[in-house]
Amino acid sequence: MIVFLIVSVIIWKIGKKALNLRFFMTYYHYINNGRGPKKLFIGGLHGNEGKTSFHFLKDLKKEDFSNGQIFIVNFDKSEYISTLKKNYYESAIGRKVISLIKTIKPDFYIELHCYNIKNFKKLTSKDRMNFDGVPPLIDIGDFILVSSVSPYIRLKYLQRETICKTLEFPCFDKLEDNIDMKKSINRYNDFIKLLSIAKSRKNFEKEVVAKYPNESNLAIKYTKEIFGSDFPIF
Numbered sequence: 001m002i003v004f005l006i007v008s009v010i011i012w013k014i015g016k017k018a019l020n021l022r023f024f025m026t027y028y029h030y031i032n033n034g035r036g037p038k039k040l041f042i043g044g045l046h047g048n049e050g051k052t053s054f055h056f057l058k059d060l061k062k063e064d065f066s067n068g069q070i071f072i073v074n075f076d077k078s079e080y081i082s083t084l085k086k087n088y089y090e091s092a093i094g095r096k097v098i099s100l101i102k103t104i105k106p107d108f109y110i111e112l113h114c115y116n117i118k119n120f121k122k123l124t125s126k127d128r129m130n131f132d133g134v135p136p137l138i139d140i141g142d143f144i145l146v147s148s149v150s151p152y153i154r155l156k157y158l159q160r161e162t163i164c165k166t167l168e169f170p171c172f173d174k175l176e177d178n179i180d181m182k183k184s185i186n187r188y189n190d191f192i193k194l195l196s197i198a199k200s201r202k203n204f205e206k207e208v209v210a211k212y213p214n215e216s217n218l219a220i221k222y223t224k225e226i227f228g229s230d231f232p233i234f
Helices: 050-057 086-090 092-104 117-123 128-132 151-156 181-197 201-211 213-227
Strands: 005-014 017-025 027-033 038-043 068-074 108-115 138-141 144-147 163-170
Touching (some): 027 050, 050 108, 086 092, 092 151, 108 181, 144 181, 163 181, 201 213
Parallel strands (some): 038 068, 038 108
Antiparallel strands (some): 027 068, 138 144, 144 163
16 A cells, blocks of 8 residues: 655755755655766656556665666656646646656656556557557567657657656556566566666667667667657667
């Protein structure tokens, strides 16, 4: 069970600047690993996803990360609005996400989502561009899906060189018997680790291409389709 708490004032030290923000969330964890990239891991972006993402975020510890400043946030249950839609970022939680990005200016921005396993084929379909306006999610095995983040937020609020990943896990409250939960959890944690220990964009690209060569080729293809040929992959 997620323990709900209100963090009324969070003081973050980024460089020499103190930042005061007010958010309602179920979980917030800041890790200071010294000088290095800033990483924002965020879950519970819409609907009841926070119940699933919290399972993974709560166990992340200082030693799981390379040098840098790490911000881990998991939001409470909220109305479900697709993050692909502009009006999501006009909602209360969408505005909080934008505020976090503007405040932290992350070098790595990672969204932890979950999906209804019944939608697996739809989300990975080559026709997704036609009905959702974005390329299909990439299946990396064991029902774990990976993609970039919403083009709206990617282009408007994040830097070109920012590593941006969406990680999709089958929602715990919508599982089916054909899923080997242990394998899926291990696969999901493994990809989170690739991001958590990466020291730079170059380092992450090298590791993910070595581990997932075919899937990385798809990511390159989809990046060109949605963002253009000169846009950084991932």
